[in-house]
Amino acid sequence: MSAVPEWKTIQLPYRLERRIFADDEVLRRELELVFKPSWLFVAFSSELPDAGDYVVRRMGRDSVIVTRDEHGSVVVLLNSCNHRGTQLCRATFGNSAHFRCSYHGWTYSNDGRLVGVPHLRTAYPTGFDKSLYHLRRARVTDYRGFVFATWAEDGPSLEDHLGPFRWYLDALLDFGGGEWEVYGPPQRSVTKGNWKVPTDNFAGDGYHMGTTHQAAFEQGIYGDSLASGTLGRKELELIGINMGTDQGHSLRAGYVVEKGERTVNADISEPVYLGYPEQNWPAFTAAQTPEQVRFNSRCEVLHGAVFPNAAYLSVSHDKAIGREDDPLTKYTVWRTHTPIDAHHTECHYWTLVPKAMPEEWKQRSYRFQARSQSAGGMLFEMDDFENFARIDSAVSGPVADGEPLDLTLGLGLGEPVPDFPGPGTAEYCTLSEHNQRAFYRRWGELMGYDGLMGAA
Numbered sequence: 001m002s003a004v005p006e007w008k009t010i011q012l013p014y015r016l017e018r019r020i021f022a023d024d025e026v027l028r029r030e031l032e033l034v035f036k037p038s039w040l041f042v043a044f045s046s047e048l049p050d051a052g053d054y055v056v057r058r059m060g061r062d063s064v065i066v067t068r069d070e071h072g073s074v075v076v077l078l079n080s081c082n083h084r085g086t087q088l089c090r091a092t093f094g095n096s097a098h099f100r101c102s103y104h105g106w107t108y109s110n111d112g113r114l115v116g117v118p119h120l121r122t123a124y125p126t127g128f129d130k131s132l133y134h135l136r137r138a139r140v141t142d143y144r145g146f147v148f149a150t151w152a153e154d155g156p157s158l159e160d161h162l163g164p165f166r167w168y169l170d171a172l173l174d175f176g177g178g179e180w181e182v183y184g185p186p187q188r189s190v191t192k193g194n195w196k197v198p199t200d201n202f203a204g205d206g207y208h209m210g211t212t213h214q215a216a217f218e219q220g221i222y223g224d225s226l227a228s229g230t231l232g233r234k235e236l237e238l239i240g241i242n243m244g245t246d247q248g249h250s251l252r253a254g255y256v257v258e259k260g261e262r263t264v265n266a267d268i269s270e271p272v273y274l275g276y277p278e279q280n281w282p283a284f285t286a287a288q289t290p291e292q293v294r295f296n297s298r299c300e301v302l303h304g305a306v307f308p309n310a311a312y313l314s315v316s317h318d319k320a321i322g323r324e325d326d327p328l329t330k331y332t333v334w335r336t337h338t339p340i341d342a343h344h345t346e347c348h349y350w351t352l353v354p355k356a357m358p359e360e361w362k363q364r365s366y367r368f369q370a371r372s373q374s375a376g377g378m379l380f381e382m383d384d385f386e387n388f389a390r391i392d393s394a395v396s397g398p399v400a401d402g403e404p405l406d407l408t409l410g411l412g413l414g415e416p417v418p419d420f421p422g423p424g425t426a427e428y429c430t431l432s433e434h435n436q437r438a439f440y441r442r443w444g445e446l447m448g449y450d451g452l453m454g455a456a
């Protein structure tokens with residue numbers, strides 16, 4: 001590994017340089033200092049039900065095979081032959097006990113051992129040691145079906161990496177009866193734009209909704225969760241809560257409250273789970289702790305980023321595009337934003353549904369997700385991708401780079417949420433870049449970008 005060169009920064013608190021979204025040298029440094037040592041989400045274990053099942057994903061720029069070996073363990077292998085570097089497995093998914101290189105035929109077992117070298121006895125020096133050429137294996141942890149991997153053999157555990165954010169992941173997964181499934185195969189798309197742009201957007205950007213997605217709201221295609229069911233008989237408003245952790249993870253939640261109310265479900269005698277049929281609510285409540293009930297009740301939207309490049313969104317609305325009669329429905333999507341280069345990002349999307357829900361509801365939830373936030377999404381994804389591409393078009397010039405970008409939205413305006421049921425410092429502030437500041441602060445720490453941010 002060559003030494004990572006130093007690079008100069010403008011050290012203005014709450015400002016970013018444009019070139020962090022466009023510079024190849026910044027990306028090279030990110031791959032070394034952010035992606036290589038971090039825990040990265042690679043797959044759901046449910047994508048690999050049987051021995052030999054595999055999917056091909058990327059950890060930063062490195063192609064990896066995520067597979068279940070013959071002993072039933074999920075392993076993550078560097079997908080590059082140790083002879084000349086050829087990508088070993090080119091299929092996106094499949095089942096195989098071995099991976100045979102297409103160039104000269106070196107063959108690896110699905111636990112990464114080099115087991116076959118053509119003409120080994122006749123054409124190689126005696127004593128050739130195959131064990132020196134096993135595939136590099138990443139360290140793997142499966143957390144409740146979420147498979148994370150890292151190249152840092154002695155780095156922190158996944159639990160330490162998640163820190164307080166684990167409470168929120170559990171709150172999401174304990175909901176709905178406690179068991180979730182990935183519905184349908186993952187979707188994939190490529191967007192013009194740096195990987196940090198969609199991640200920043202998912203971390204906490206409520207600010208863009210009225211502008212970027214204006215058409216969706218004006219045309220009523222998005223529906224209205226406030227007007228639904230019993231909630232519609234009250235005077236209601238949606239309030240935003242932001243929570244960013246030291247590890248760079250974030251959560252932004254929108255709660256339906258009575259006008260002027262500033263507590264998060266102090267009374268949970270009648271929890272409301274927006275987007276799920278009422279007959280399921282008692283079972284959902286029974287499977288959660290009281291704190292989780294307070295957290296999930298009346299939550300209309302929940303989204304955030306899991307540092308460095310995973311994100312999630314859980315949102316309820318009615319009227320999926322073209323279906324006026326669709327009732328209020330929740331969809332939950334897990335995503336990753338992986339750099340292809342400094343200007344292009346590969347996005348993966350997995351739709352998650354509670355196992356306990358009926359098939360008809362799962363299909364509807366999947367349809368809502370696919371029509372708005374997916375590779376073929378007609379609304380939100382295309383609106384957002386257009387802006388991500390426009391950022392890429394305008395940040396590369398030397399003059400543009402000298403003009404700082406602002407990160408002060410909501411700074412000093414958030415009110416503390418003293419009774420918030422989860423850990424971390426949560427604040428009420430519907431429009432805020434609190435979470436983006438947490439993301440870039442952690443990114444800056446790993447990048448050696450000291451002095452970028454002041455205290456939020």
Ligand code: FES
Nearest residue numbers: 081083084101104
């Ligand atoms: S590059 Fe794989 S066998 Fe030669």
Ligand SMILES: [Fe+2]
Nearest residue numbers: 208212380384
């Ligand atoms: Fe958006």
